Amino acid sequence: MxxxxxxxxxxxFLAIGGAxxxxxxxxxxxxxxxxxxxxxxxxxxxxxxxxxxxxxVNIIVYAGAIMVLFLFVVMLMNLNADTEPPHxxxxxxxxxxxxxxxxxxxxxxxxxxxxxxxxxxxGNIGLINTLGKTLFxxxxxxxxxxxxxxxxxMIGAVVISKKEA
Amino acid sequence: MLLTVDLALIIEKLALIVVVVMxxxxxxxxxxxxxxxxxxxxxxxSGPNRAGPFGLLQPLADGLKLFFKEEIIPNFSSKFLFIxxxxxxxxxxxxxxxxxxxxxxxxxxxxxxxxxxxxxxIGILYVFGVVSMGVYGIMIGSWASNNKYSxxxxxxxxxxxxxxxxxxxxxxxxxxxxxxxxxxKTMVNQQLDSYWNVxxxxxxxxxxxxxxxxxxxxxPFDLPEAENELIGGYHTEYxxxxxxxxxxxxxxxxxxxxxxxxxxxxxxxDIPLVNDAALLEKVGTNWMAAIHAxxxxxxxxxxxxxxxxxxxxxxxFRYDQLMRLGWKILIPLALFNMLLTGALILVKQNGWSx
Amino acid sequence: xxxxxxxxxQVDRRPMNLLExxxxxxxxxxxxxxxxxxFKKNPTISxxxxxxxxxxxxxxxxxxxxxxxxxxNCTACGLCAVACPAEAITMEAAExxxxxENLYREEKYAARYEINMLRCIFCGLCxxxxxxxxxxxxxxxxxxxxxxxxxxxxxxxxxxxxxxSEPEAFAAARGSRVKRTTNN
Numbered sequence: 284m285x286x287x288x289x290x291x292x293x294x295x296f297l298a299i300g301g302a303x304x305x306x307x308x309x310x311x312x313x314x315x316x317x318x319x320x321x322x323x324x325x326x327x328x329x330x331x332x333x334x335x336x337x338x339x340v341n342i343i344v345y346a347g348a349i350m351v352l353f354l355f356v357v358m359l360m361n362l363n364a365d366t367e368p369p370h371x372x373x374x375x376x377x378x379x380x381x382x383x384x385x386x387x388x389x390x391x392x393x394x395x396x397x398x399x400x401x402x403x404x405x406g407n408i409g410l411i412n413t414l415g416k417t418l419f420x421x422x423x424x425x426x427x428x429x430x431x432x433x434x435x436x437m438i439g440a441v442v443i444s445k446k447e448a
Numbered sequence: 449m450l451l452t453v454d455l456a457l458i459i460e461k462l463a464l465i466v467v468v469v470m471x472x473x474x475x476x477x478x479x480x481x482x483x484x485x486x487x488x489x490x491x492x493x494s495g496p497n498r499a500g501p502f503g504l505l506q507p508l509a510d511g512l513k514l515f516f517k518e519e520i521i522p523n524f525s526s527k528f529l530f531i532x533x534x535x536x537x538x539x540x541x542x543x544x545x546x547x548x549x550x551x552x553x554x555x556x557x558x559x560x561x562x563x564x565x566x567x568x569x570i571g572i573l574y575v576f577g578v579v580s581m582g583v584y585g586i587m588i589g590s591w592a593s594n595n596k597y598s599x600x601x602x603x604x605x606x607x608x609x610x611x612x613x614x615x616x617x618x619x620x621x622x623x624x625x626x627x628x629x630x631x632x633k634t635m636v637n638q639q640l641d642s643y644w645n646v647x648x649x650x651x652x653x654x655x656x657x658x659x660x661x662x663x664x665x666x667x668p669f670d671l672p673e674a675e676n677e678l679i680g681g682y683h684t685e686y687x688x689x690x691x692x693x694x695x696x697x698x699x700x701x702x703x704x705x706x707x708x709x710x711x712x713x714x715x716x717x718d719i720p721l722v723n724d725a726a727l728l729e730k731v732g733t734n735w736m737a738a739i740h741a742x743x744x745x746x747x748x749x750x751x752x753x754x755x756x757x758x759x760x761x762x763x764x765f766r767y768d769q770l771m772r773l774g775w776k777i778l779i780p781l782a783l784f785n786m787l788l789t790g791a792l793i794l795v796k797q798n799g800w801s802x
Numbered sequence: 803x804x805x806x807x808x809x810x811x812q813v814d815r816r817p818m819n820l821l822e823x824x825x826x827x828x829x830x831x832x833x834x835x836x837x838x839x840x841f842k843k844n845p846t847i848s849x850x851x852x853x854x855x856x857x858x859x860x861x862x863x864x865x866x867x868x869x870x871x872x873x874x875n876c877t878a879c880g881l882c883a884v885a886c887p888a889e890a891i892t893m894e895a896a897e898x899x900x901x902x903e904n905l906y907r908e909e910k911y912a913a914r915y916e917i918n919m920l921r922c923i924f925c926g927l928c929x930x931x932x933x934x935x936x937x938x939x940x941x942x943x944x945x946x947x948x949x950x951x952x953x954x955x956x957x958x959x960x961x962x963x964x965x966x967s968e969p970e971a972f973a974a975a976r977g978s979r980v981k982r983t984t985n986n
Contacts, residue, residue: 312591316529319584339573347580348613351587351606358591358599411570411630490836494846761836762829 291331298324311357315350322346336411460561468545468565476699477507479752483699486756514692522685524594533589534686534693540582541700547571548707549633551717551740555733563737564633571632572620575708576613579663583609585697586672586682593685601681604767605672609663611774616659618782619652622789623712632708636716640724646713651785653713655778660705662774665698667759671767706751710744717744856941861926864917864955865940865962865975869907872964875936878912885931890921908934915960919944919953940975 301321308314322345329338418426481496481503488495496503521530551563568574583606590602626648627635639645646653662669673681680686683694710716717740718724728736765773821827847854856862867875878895896913898906905911929938947953963971 312529316588335568335570336573339570339577342577343573343580347577347583348610351580351583351610354584354587354591355603355606358587358603489844490839492839492842492844494844494848497848757833757836761832 287331290327294324294327294331297321298328312354315353315357318353319346319350322350334410336414456559460559461565464561464563464565465546468550469542472542472545472700472703473696475703475748476696477511479699479703480510480695481507482752483756483759486753487760490757490760511692514689517688517691519688519690520685522594526592529588529592530685531690533585533587533592534683534690534697535585536588537582537585537697538693538700540578540585541697541704543578544575544701544704544708547574547632548704548711549636549716550707550744551737553733554737560733563741567631567633570630572624572630572635572708572712576617576620580609580613582663582697582701585694589686589694590682593682595685597679598682598684601672601674601678601684604678605665605682608665608669608671608770608774611771612659612662612669612778615655615774615778615782616663618779618786619655619659620712622652622782622786623649623656625786625789625793632711632716636711636718639715640718644713644715644718644720649713649785649789651781652789653709655782655785656709656713658773658778660709661755661758662770664701664705664755666702666755668762668765669770670764671770674764702752702755703748706748706755707744709751710747714747717741719743858941860941861924861929861939862942863919863940863944864922864928864937864960866912866915866957866960867936867938868962868965868972870965871904872966873903873905873907874911874961875907875934876912876915877908877910877934877936878915879910879933881931881933882928882937885927886922887925887927888921888923890918890923891928892916892918912957915957917955917960919955920950 298321301317301324304317305314305321308317322341326338326341326346329335329341484506485495485503487493496506499505499509521527546565547568549562549564549567553560553562555561586605587602590598590605593599623645624630626645627638629635629638635645665672671681672678673683675681678684683691686694719727719739724736727739731739869875878893880893880895883889883891883893892914893912893916894914895910898909898911924939926939932938944953944955962975965972
């Protein structure tokens with residue numbers, strides 16, 4: 284087993300274990316910390332795929348900014364086991380099961396559709412130069428559309444925060 | 449190549465890591481001392497001068513004192529997270545040093561050893577990633593303290609760091625447009641024979657400098673530990689060396705961010721007004737590396753002095769002033785700087801004519 | 803209204819202009835002010851190595867005086883104790899025995915003479931009250947002590963060294979006192 288494979292298995296274990304702990308953990312703050320670990324593991328996978336730019340952006344944006352805001356909200360609301368409602372609705376359980384099963388189905392279908400295997404350390408789509416070129420040539424339209432989406436989200440956030448005044 | 453095992457390379461990098469970590473620890477130690485000395489000099493006092501000649505052993509005495517203090521872990525706090533907080537703060541502070549080019553290269557045992565631990569092609573983004581991790585040390589520690597003042601300090605730190613990271617990033621984008629690379633080594637090499645980037649990006653440097661002050665929680669942005677409002681801020685509940693770690697991490701952050709600023713805007717290890725290639729011919733590789741590293745340290749020392757100088761001059765911001773400065777002044781200014789840089793680059797590429 | 807002082811300074815309440823709103827000139831000015839302090843003289847005196855000279859009128863620890871032959875001046879008249887506003891002085895008188903003429907100047911002397919330094923306010927009224935120039939306040943202050951008892955100074959603590967047997971110690975204890983004693 285090469286070092287790369289070893290790293291792959293380690294990162295996969297970390298990612299899946301962390302993701303499971305996000306769900307299992309009773310304390311929401313712990314859940315978020317496990318989610319951060321998961322993000323790190325995924326960034327590790329990106330690096331294995333030679334996509335360093337994606338890896339670091341994943342860390343900066345998700346682990347560095349969004350998770351901090353999550354943590355922020357959870358800490359301020361001080362959620363813990365006492366604030367949980369004692370009996371959850373039965374429908375929630377059914378809904379969750381169905382949604383999970385559907386997601387599973389989609390995942391299985393996606394994996395079956397995927398074209399063969401992906402080589403480690405090859406490909407350069409995740410490097411900043413190629414990624415930039417691709418985004419601004421082949422995918423210019425979706426890129427601009429998503430920027431419009433972000434802009435509308437920003438305006439929405441401003442409008443919501445201004446509602447009281 | 450990535451992940452190829454080369455024993456000599458590993459030993460070489462390991463040695464470099466040890467040297468960088470040790471030197472940043474020593475520098476941080478003596479920065480605490482320098483801070484007190486500079487404060488004293490600026491206020492017409494003597495400062496610490498009892499421990500050893502000129503008080504040079506003062507940082508050792510301080511460290512020893514912290515080690516011998518009682519470790520207190522609050523009853524209702526999560527013990528693991530309580531210890532994780534300062535450890536994370538220290539870890540992220542140390543990790544940034546990996547991508548900074550401390551010098552060009554040295555020649556030992558028939559090998560050219562680069563004085564940069566990792567020349568990754570996303571260099572400066574790595575610094576950003578690690579810095580954005582730094583806030584977790586503070587947040588986790590503050591939450592695990594189970595103390596509302598600590599939590600307030602942590603929340604302030606988080607919102608402050610996130611807010612100023614934006615302006616910092618946008619200011620940096622303008623610089624990246626000029627340099628066309630993310631690697632710190634390439635950036636420094638570009639500046640070796642031409643103007644420093646601060647000439648090309650004065651506004652960008654200025655915004656970056658202010659944001660670095662905010663990221664390091666230094667006065668006038670030291671609201672997370674505003675002692676008149678929040679007791680001790682996020683480290684209220686900490687004692688002994690865990691408190692020491694928090695304090696130390698701040699100084700290591702200062703050291704590393706000074707190094708980053710020097711590399712990005714002030715030519716890194718470039719010697720001003722000297723033709724480096726000609727000097728290299730004269731003194732040889734190893735001496736050149738020593739001179740280069742010394743030059744970088746001179747620049748770092750200047751920035752560290754600037755940190756202290758500002759700290760003992762300006763009073764602390766109020767929280768709404770801090771947020772207003774970050775969101776309403778620095779970000780628009782950085783955006784303007786980015787647009788201006790882009791326009792100038794376009795003009796230049798088209799030969800000053802459309 | 804009549805201003806209470808001539809140093810009134812009117813606060814400028816005009817709205818700030820653009821240059822002032824940027825704050826940078828003010829910040830730079832502040833920085834230059836702090837920087838200029840690097841070149842200012844440091845007034846600190848590093849204490850145990852260097853000491854500041856006491857003023858000649860400083861009123862510190864009491865000293866019981868002797869004359870040139872080394873005899874105690876005090877006659878235990880009690881005027882100092884009466885004058886003392888803090889009631890810090892206690893004494894017991896005794897009669898001089900024959901053969902003690904070289905120890906005490908007059909026929910009566912203080913067998914016990916105590917000053918409680920915790921009560922003493924170092925006003926110097928005892929010095930003024932003394933008709934025999936037997937007590938004066940020196941240019942030192944009472945050192946710290948762990949016990950209250952340690953602050954009750956007896957005769958052994960207060961008496962000046964004998965000018966005959968230990969002239970140097972006597973001169974050191976007198977200090978600049980010589981100048982003051984000449985005019986009374």
